[in-house]
Amino acid sequence: MTSLFRPALALAVLLISGCERPPARPLDQQLYIWQRQWVPAHDAALRQSHQDFSGLRVLALQAFPQAGWSRARIDAALLKADGRPLIAVIRLDGQLKTLDQDEIVAQIQQVLKHWQAQGLAPTGVEIDHDAGSARLPGYRTFLARLRQSLPADLKLSITALPAWLDSPELPGLLETVDSSVLQVHAVSDPRQGLFDPKQALRWAERWDRVTMRPFYLALPAYGVALLSQESGAPVVESEVPIDLGGERKELLADPQQVAGLAAGLRADPPEHLAGLIWFRLPLSGDRRVWSLTTLGAVARGDKLDSRLALELEEKGGLYDIRLVNRGNLDSPWPQRLTLAVGGCDGVDALAGYTLQQTPGLLTFTRIQEGRLAAGAQRAVGWARCTKIEQGTFNVYP
Numbered sequence: 001m002t003s004l005f006r007p008a009l010a011l012a013v014l015l016i017s018g019c020e021r022p023p024a025r026p027l028d029q030q031l032y033i034w035q036r037q038w039v040p041a042h043d044a045a046l047r048q049s050h051q052d053f054s055g056l057r058v059l060a061l062q063a064f065p066q067a068g069w070s071r072a073r074i075d076a077a078l079l080k081a082d083g084r085p086l087i088a089v090i091r092l093d094g095q096l097k098t099l100d101q102d103e104i105v106a107q108i109q110q111v112l113k114h115w116q117a118q119g120l121a122p123t124g125v126e127i128d129h130d131a132g133s134a135r136l137p138g139y140r141t142f143l144a145r146l147r148q149s150l151p152a153d154l155k156l157s158i159t160a161l162p163a164w165l166d167s168p169e170l171p172g173l174l175e176t177v178d179s180s181v182l183q184v185h186a187v188s189d190p191r192q193g194l195f196d197p198k199q200a201l202r203w204a205e206r207w208d209r210v211t212m213r214p215f216y217l218a219l220p221a222y223g224v225a226l227l228s229q230e231s232g233a234p235v236v237e238s239e240v241p242i243d244l245g246g247e248r249k250e251l252l253a254d255p256q257q258v259a260g261l262a263a264g265l266r267a268d269p270p271e272h273l274a275g276l277i278w279f280r281l282p283l284s285g286d287r288r289v290w291s292l293t294t295l296g297a298v299a300r301g302d303k304l305d306s307r308l309a310l311e312l313e314e315k316g317g318l319y320d321i322r323l324v325n326r327g328n329l330d331s332p333w334p335q336r337l338t339l340a341v342g343g344c345d346g347v348d349a350l351a352g353y354t355l356q357q358t359p360g361l362l363t364f365t366r367i368q369e370g371r372l373a374a375g376a377q378r379a380v381g382w383a384r385c386t387k388i389e390q391g392t393f394n395v396y397p
Helices: 006-019 041-049 076-082 101-117 133-149 162-166 170-174 197-210 255-267 292-300
Strands: 028-033 055-064 068-071 086-092 124-129 155-160 179-183 215-220 223-227 235-237 248-252 273-279 308-315 318-325 336-349 353-358 361-366 377-396
Touching (some): 162 197, 170 197, 179 197, 197 215, 215 255, 308 377, 336 353, 353 377, 361 377
Antiparallel strands (some): 223 235, 223 248, 318 377, 353 361
């Protein structure tokens, strides 16, 4: 190549490199802790979540229309040992007829003093109030009053609803707080599902055009049950059982769907989007929530996969037959499992499955719904056989 072409080549390289898109800024990821009563399972959940989530938003106080005020019974020692930044969440029920500003401010100051007395130093307060759009002017007045009552170094944020996007009061409301958390799950008729990723993205993009301050998206990692009623909307049952009979329809946010939205936001985040906040911290034994393994995989952007298999444990000719999930994605119980066997004189299925025995084959068929968490296992049956061929099984979704 002659020297005459080298300057042109250098210029072309500079132009191409100048057009390259800079890498997307990382999104902060936090967790809601929404249990009113802390249990020993919080210890393991906090430790296992530490690597993937930078901060905790902890339910601290609730106000109900009839029952009044209720303070969450947190484990301050666990939170202090955890060490991540804390935001105290104050839930003001949307059915409250009015907001008694003096009473609310006094209650918040009391809970903050209680936290501080236990060695906790929250970095902020979040108000969770599902106000109707017509009540936003009064809500704005309350938030301005609350802002004045809080220390200057304590950030004030609110949980916000997509319905507010149509209100001319929204820009002024957002100016009264340091940040907002747009809830994009469980905001419509629950019979339409918990979450719509396309609609969530549209809301996020519209919110970004309204606010000039940082905002977060609250994303779902949980499920609910709908209890049908003869009249009116269904009753929603979440982590707290409701003492009502009747058929329950289970709804669960799909990890694959939510992961797709999160991946898109990481690659091309709206200008003011600061991060994602996941609802809620999974605890062992909570059946209406993703496992912490799946939640962590979604938060990291890992490829999701359920790898279901059968495992056998033999003792004195008796085989325990277990279904295991070796992947990072929680999975529904499979519809059918088959296992090659020989010389069986006793077999049975356990809860959730029924068993059919034919020459050389055991077939387990699902008779009820259930989920197997990533990394977990459950017994599906037992068999007393002279031969069970390891590896000769099939799992049918």
